[in-house]
Amino acid sequence: MKGPDEEEFREFVTNARETLRGLAYLTCGSWAMADDAVGAALSKLYVRWNRIAAPYAYARRMVVLAAIDETRRPWRREQAAGDLLPEQPGPDRYGAVDDRLHVQAALARVPPGQRAVLVLRFYEQLSVEETAEVLGRSQGTVKSQTARGLAALRAALAADENRVTTAQGGDSR
Incomplete structure (x- = not known):
């Protein structure tokens, strides 16, 4: 991707990243996994940017599916240190x-x-x-x-x- 398409994609990421990150966090419950899910979704979107008519709808779907997938990965079964603190x-x-x-x-x-x-x-x-x-x-x-x-x-x-x-x-x- 070059020129105007690249700039359009960058503008989309700048405007939508935090919203997508919040959506991913609510879906998977971890900021680290949310960042991974958003990164995976945006990388898929980047490759298909010229063919996607509704980029936010596509990105939202990819983020939710990636966030669900992140929670199912067996190596992601660790517990955050904050969960170990006394109540x-x-x-x-x-x-x-x-x-x-x-x-x-x-x-x-x-x-x-x-x-x-x-x-x-x-x-x-x-x-x-x-x-x-x-x-x-x-x-x-x-x-x-x-x-x-x-x-x-x-x-x-x-x-x-x-x-x-x-x-x-x-x-x-």
Whole structure:
């Protein structure tokens, strides 16, 4: 690729990289894996740049699929050092940050395919049809994965709430 196409691609990357990185992070739960997923997607996009009519839609699909793939790699089963630190008692003084972190931690426990559907539907605000197109799945599958993903997210959040209540000496019912 040379000249105007190269410049167009660079401008696209400059404008879309952080959004794609955030999408990948929400899909896989790790900034390092998100960077890998975005890099893989952008390298595929670069090769096909002249043939892609909707580069953001293509990049979004490639990022989500790469992020799911990153979570399935067996050598990626390590645990972040932050996960090994002892839990801090009680919520922090910044409730919104605490809530966001709880939701992100719960989202990380949702199976990758369901997590991808939830991220596309509720973070990217795509319709069922658009999500099905991005993931290459049927609309029925997207609907069932949305329902199952939301149920798994609710269960993870409830488990966290029960764990916090028990750790604080409250009623564990």
